[in-house]
Amino acid sequence: MNMQEAAERADSMLDATIKAVVPEIQWTHDSTTASSCEVWRRRTVLTIISDARRGNFLGVVERHWKKSGYRISAVRKSADVPAVFAQSADGFQITLEFGHKGQAFFEVATPCVEESAVADPASQPNGPAYAPGEIPTPNVRSDFWSATGPAVPPAGQPSSSS
Numbered sequence: 001m002n003m004q005e006a007a008e009r010a011d012s013m014l015d016a017t018i019k020a021v022v023p024e025i026q027w028t029h030d031s032t033t034a035s036s037c038e039v040w041r042r043r044t045v046l047t048i049i050s051d052a053r054r055g056n057f058l059g060v061v062e063r064h065w066k067k068s069g070y071r072i073s074a075v076r077k078s079a080d081v082p083a084v085f086a087q088s089a090d091g092f093q094i095t096l097e098f099g100h101k102g103q104a105f106f107e108v109a110t111p112c113v114e115e116s117a118v119a120d121p122a123s124q125p126n127g128p129a130y131a132p133g134e135i136p137t138p139n140v141r142s143d144f145w146s147a148t149g150p151a152v153p154p155a156g157q158p159s160s161s162s
Helices: 003-020 051-067
Strands: 027-034 038-044 071-076 083-087 094-096 104-109
Touching: 003 027, 003 038, 003 051, 003 094, 003 104, 051 071, 051 083, 051 094
Parallel strands: none
Antiparallel strands: 027 038, 038 104, 071 083, 083 094, 094 104
16 A cells, blocks of 8 residues: 555545544544655544534544454544544554534544655545644534533434443
8 A cells, every 4th residue: 555545545445434423523634744655644623512512423423433344543532622533454544533612623644655746635524624633623514513511302202321
């Protein structure tokens, strides 16, 4: 596998993870970094994830990763900057971290692969495309993710724990 193929694999991991988040969140591409044999792909969430829903968000992502066969390698239980870290069977590291003003960040780090050029991601963000360094703090409201009360399942459905 070369670096471009690894970057495409990282993109597919990020695409699948973001697609698993329901209701949908708005996101944009962040920077791509390449070393002599590794690639890092990043996406930044623009949807406001309230403190009250942060655990739900982390739980949805963690369950998706487990269902996808990823091994959870660490969980950072922090009120301000929680995170979950996982690894695929083929050595790709995937991370969800919360940072400044509750902004969520996804990152995939590839294993060392054959050196090659790396193109920009082919997927289009589902909102504005920002240049890295110009991405705003979360500014998109969601009836669910931005709500400040606890998540309540629709009538007749059991609640899920994270």
